[in-house]
Amino acid sequence: MEGIFMQGFIAFMEKHFLPVAAKIGNQRHLVAIRDAFAYTMPLMILGAFAVLINNLPIPGWANLMNSIFSEKIKGTYIWTMFGGNIWNGTFAILGIMIAFLVAYNLGKSYDVNPVASGIVSLGGFFAVGGAAGMDASGLFIALIVAIISVEMFRRLSGNKHLVIKMPDGVPPAVAASFAALLPAMITISVVALVTTFFNAAHVENVVTAFYAAVQKPFMGMANSYPTALLLAFITPFLWFFGLHGANMIEPFMQTINAPAITANLAAMKAGKDIPYIVNKPLFDSFVNMGGTGVTISLIIAIFLVGRKNKAYMTVTSLATAPGIFNINEPLMFGLPIVLNPILFVPFILAPMVCITVAYVATAVGFMPACTVMAPWVTPPIIGGIIATASWQGGVIAALNIVLATLIYLPFVYMGTVMEQKREASQA
Template sequence: MFKFLEEKFVPVAARIGNQRHLIAIRDGFIAIMPLTIAGSLAVLVNSLPIDFYQNTMNAIFGEGNWKQWGGNIWNATFAVLSILLAFTIAYNLAKGYGKDALSAGVMGLAAYMTFGTFGDGGLSGLTTGTGGIFIAIIVSLLASEIFCRLSGNSKLIIKMPDGVPPAVSKSFAALFPVIITISIFALVRTLISVGLEIPDIIGSFYSTVQEPFMGLTNTWTAGLIIAFIPAFLWTLGVHGANIIEPFMQTINADAIAKNVAALQAGETAPYIINKPFFDAFVNMGGSGTTIALIIAIFIFARKNKQYSTVGKLSAGPGLFNINEPLLFGLPIVLNPILFIPFILTPMVNVSIAYFATKLGLVPAAIAVIPWTIPPVINGFLVTQHWSGAVLSLVLLVISVLIYLPFIAMANRMAKNNEQNVN
């Protein structure tokens, strides 16, 4: 089976993982990750569900006044996410082509703005925030693609004398590609607004496509699929997390924003499936919940020299959700024994965590935190409730129990191999 998958499936998966546009989307989201974490930490500061903390802050700074600080951070992060992505994705795609990335990024942002909704005070509607993410991704990719192709045409380049500063030369070299690209998107916007009578393109797209799509991804079945894909790809030696990351980031930002808005309005958070949910309850130790595998090795494989050595070397990185030493050291990649629990464990965890959240036993995840935060601690931080930490701990115990029989099987095989050698 592994031979068949390695020959037929791995090359396809590798090509997908190296696909230029997916890499641009992934790197575009990674570029703004510090801002999304800062925005989530601001929510944590504002909404920490401890009465003593809230009462103390109100007493010191005045009722609700102290929350303006966190609100200003939110406005500078999640509230302008689509605009930031329009730049970073276009920038990274042009960088992949070896073109003028800065000009392409500016072009991507400008092209997205042609689809924006404007009011008396400037931008309005869903244009700047998480509601415009899908349109921002599509427009920035197309704009950067057109700009890069036009930039390669020598007839469209204005060459400046040798003494002109490089920044000025680059700006004039990009002049005609920029004019043509922005004109194309402005024309498309005009045709949609006038011909189809859709003045608010982003708002219409959000209500018709993006919001229903978010609902479809917020299901147990979707959670199982998202848990399965990266683990399955990793068993074949393909970086599964990198392949699914653009999709996860696309659904993540809007889900977090909607959860926060619902909680601030005193309502139940609507979206269970998001990246913090997976970081806290599924990817503990990395893909495959491998922190549990390390614990299982310490419990049951101390006499297995290979597993014991790799387990000790992987314990430090694994505590911070880095599991490459384990994946390639045991290895888990193309391992006929460990590939089963490696795929099964995250699917069990996502099922338990999903229904625990669905039943109201644990709050929905609302905070984006660094993915290197150790397990259990991140369960508390993403949910802002002690029950999140308890759920992480319970899932960790269950994960260890899933791995144990397979570790025992690996021990028997290692012992048999030693006897055969002797």
């Protein structure tokens, strides 16, 4: 009876849910945002590590370094300036990078000059007051300006009366700049005019006003446990139907993550309580261990009770090495997990249990909030230690692996028994 219900559920979802989800996953604006953040990820990781070095949670670290490198410049110890300079080249310009990269990717998807699209977006961002939000505080406005400016720019570029054509023989870069001249001027002028209207309404700076009115409250709501639980559910749920859940929710995750990480690092530098529990390192280091669905625990469960299942063991033997580095496509499509009714429940349940444990452990103060973006391929447990800069993070990551393994065990055993019965009937 349960099998019939599950088959009916999968058939219903394939008919009604998958087409809509696939369209959302391929929506050009969301793809442009996702890819833009992918480009910035190395810099965000570097910036987080730089701040961590300056603020290692080791008793006496700061005093030791201050005694060794005692020279100061304008009241700042010179040894801390290296990390500060890295910060200036990473998190401090995140808004600028996103304004350019989103527009670049979006323009490229429309087959419009991507460099010109990025430059126009950058000009529009500063026209609305982006100088006051070059870091993560200007992130939402950067996204909005990038999308609007490219939509305007591509339509204007399609008007032959606004395109200045240069004669043959002119260098391509010069010809492209003249072709974009009038559309770019009009686009930035319109953005500047709209900003002027806001100024006339006594909004001194659009970026800072938007951050105070919308972005900061949104981050507060996204920092809640229900939101964390929802995110832990959505990613494996989409993956179960063959959709790359992590990629699909990446734009939303990053709009939460970047400002939250920035605020957490700033609080750590100032010696204050870290404000945001929910961020990407929390998921990467305590939920997506082995990949979406805490599949490192599925691997362990198969080695414990699935050895008599030849299909499980063949795939798992090949998937173990990638799984240690949080790559689980071999399991997704090899076992498979995708559209596998036996693994549906643990694949969804394990991440929700893990995010609950990690959230509670942070909320009660057992482990610090995540402040470091460890590379997503960092092995489990090590990632928890790095993300929280504490041994407690390693303990919680290990606990989550154990709990997720216990969740997977009965289902792996069930799958093994079913496979043995199938083999026996064939024999």
